[in-house]
Amino acid sequence: xxxxxxxxxxxxxxxxxxxxxxxxxxxxxxxxxxxxxxxxxxxxxxxxxxxxxxxxxxxxxxxxxxxxxxxxxxxxxxxxxxxxxxxxxxxxxxxxxxxxxxxxxxxx
Amino acid sequence: xxxxxxxxxxxxxxxxxxxxxxxxxxxxxxxxxxxxxxxxxxxxxxxxxxxxxxxxxxxxxxxxxxxxxxxxxxxxxxxxxxxxxxxxxxxxxxxxxxxxxxxxxxxxxxxx
Numbered sequence: 001x002x003x004x005x006x007x008x009x010x011x012x013x014x015x016x017x018x019x020x021x022x023x024x025x026x027x028x029x030x031x032x033x034x035x036x037x038x039x040x041x042x043x044x045x046x047x048x049x050x051x052x053x054x055x056x057x058x059x060x061x062x063x064x065x066x067x068x069x070x071x072x073x074x075x076x077x078x079x080x081x082x083x084x085x086x087x088x089x090x091x092x093x094x095x096x097x098x099x100x101x102x103x104x105x106x107x108x
Numbered sequence: 109x110x111x112x113x114x115x116x117x118x119x120x121x122x123x124x125x126x127x128x129x130x131x132x133x134x135x136x137x138x139x140x141x142x143x144x145x146x147x148x149x150x151x152x153x154x155x156x157x158x159x160x161x162x163x164x165x166x167x168x169x170x171x172x173x174x175x176x177x178x179x180x181x182x183x184x185x186x187x188x189x190x191x192x193x194x195x196x197x198x199x200x201x202x203x204x205x206x207x208x209x210x211x212x213x214x215x216x217x218x219x220x
Contacts (some may be wrong), residue, residue, distance in 0.1 A: 031207055037149075041214055048207030051140065078164060084149065094156035094163040094203065096209065101149065 002027045002091050004099035012105045019074040021102045023087030032063050034072050037101070039084045045071070046085075077106045088089040111135045112212035114199050121189055129184045129215045131199030137165075138204045140182040142174060145196040145214070155208045157182050186217075194219045 003026040015018055023032075034046045043100070047054055049061040049070065063070040070089075074081060084101040121127055133140065143152040144160045156164035160176045171187045186193060199212040 016191070031206065032208065043151075043198065043200075043206045043211040045210070086151065094141075094158065095153060095166075097153070098143075098151040 001097075002029075002089060002097040003096055004087060004089060005104050006085075006087050006099035008102060009100070010105070012107065013077050014107050015077060015079055017077055017093045017106075018079055019104060020080075021072040021074075021085050021087075021104075023044075023070045023072070023089075023098075023099055025068050025070075025087075025089045025099075027089075027091055028065070028068070029089030029091060031093075032070050032089075033096070034059075034061055034070070035056075035086040035088060036083055037086060043086075074104075077104075079106045079108050081085040082106045111199055112199060112210050114197075114212035114215050116215060117213065118216045118218075120220065122190050122220050123190060127186050127189055127195055127216075127217065129147065129199075129217075131182050131212055132180075133180055133201040133210070133212075135201055135203065135210060136180075137201035137210075138179055139202045139207075140176070140179070141200040141202075141209070142184050143198040144168075145198060149193070151198070155184075160171065166207070189217070189219045189220050193217060 005024045007022045038044045045059045051065040053062045058075045060073040086101045087099045155174045175183045196214040198214045200209045202209045
């Protein structure tokens with residue numbers, strides 16, 4: 001089955017620094033989502049990016065489908081960016097596998 | 109704005125009891141999911157439903173049974189809970205052909 005590896009496992013930044021999060025997966029994915037989970041536990045979708053580069057606000061995702069990897073770049077980090085970032089490639093719409101996440105802590 | 113609703117928020121029970129969790133989405137989506145998030149925060153799919161039909165049933169113990177009365181509702185019943193069932197149970201939905209899953213706030217279960 002699909003295996004998802006995220007790195008780094010945790011990351012500490014000073015406010016204003018950039019973050020680069022990586023996701024590698026073992027099987028071809030028809031879709032790939034990046035999620036943010038707040039310290040309180042709520043989960044929201046940030047980006048859906050099966051291939052190429054996609055931007056939204058301070059976030060940029062680049063997915064190289066053939067190499068089964070995706071990255072999420074956060075520019076000018078803020079303390080409110082602290083939380084867990086989860087990568088989730090689809091093998092089909094009904095079975096989404098999540099990585100263990102990158103725990104980001106942004107210091108003021 | 110919340111569009112995937114889960115009840116209860118928290119539930120504390122004892123080993124051997126039965127519990128039921130409810131999930132409702134008001135997005136008109138066809139597909140709904142149940143995930144379990146354990147103490148290590150790993151999120152694992154349990155079930156997927158499409159238009160009330162079970163599509164994915166991962167290797168979960170038989171004491172877990174999903175129930176769907178219509179495509180907007182997907183409930184989860186656990187017969188005879190065990191300590192390892194303590195977790196956060198997250199419900200999600202997705203529209204046909206759409207990329208994004210929308211998650212509910214979760215139900216936190218503690219089994220004593």
